[in-house]
Amino acid sequence: MDWAPHPVEEDKLLFVFDGGFLFPGERAQINPDGVEIGEYASHAVDQIDTLLIPHLARRVHAALDTGSRLETTDLKHGTAWL
Structure with a gap:
């Protein structure tokens, strides 16, 4: 979890999740919707x-x-703080 305080845009809470390892057959099944996700890369x-x-x-x-x-x-702007 990364807390990103901002004086104008309000604070943001960002999360990073580990999606694990994808085998080639699983990667071939990824189909970006072109709206929210346009492409992916490793x-x-x-x-x-x-x-x-x-x-x-x-x-x-x-x-x-x-x-x-x-x-x-717990991060603050990408740096551990707690």
């Missing part, structure tokens, strides 16, 4: 910082780190 962990803006990259790195410990973490 990327290596070492590409996170080049693909995402900094606060989103921090959020994904924190989620990967937390998931490797089988824990949950």
Whole structure:
């Protein structure tokens, strides 16, 4: 969970979920609706910082780190704070 306080737009609560591993046959069944989700892609962990803006990259790195410990973490702008 990532708390993103904002002075104008109101606070936001964002969640990152681990979707697990998808086998090739499962990936072939993904069919974006073209409205809410236009496309999807898989990327290596070492590409996170080049693909995402900094606060989103921090959020994904924190989620990967937390998931490797089988824990949950409270974040504020992508950084652990509790």
